[in-house]
Amino acid sequence: MGAELIFRGHQVAAFAGESPHMDVVVIRFPSVAAAHGWFASPAYQALIPLREQAAEVLLLNYESVQQ
Numbered sequence: 001m002g003a004e005l006i007f008r009g010h011q012v013a014a015f016a017g018e019s020p021h022m023d024v025v026v027i028r029f030p031s032v033a034a035a036h037g038w039f040a041s042p043a044y045q046a047l048i049p050l051r052e053q054a055a056e057v058l059l060l061n062y063e064s065v066q067q
Contacts, residue, residue, distance in 0.1 A: 001038050002030040035061050
């Protein structure tokens, strides 16, 4: 999978707009396909019921834009 934890933290201020989530975790995958593979994996799929019981989670997948 090759994922890397980039950041885990708590919101301390919202300078513009409003976020319903106070905590954030950012994980970097080597590719979009790797992120999709992680999410679709039987191991992660088996954990989803536990995750849903433990927390309200919003999972997003972004791709870096090279400038």
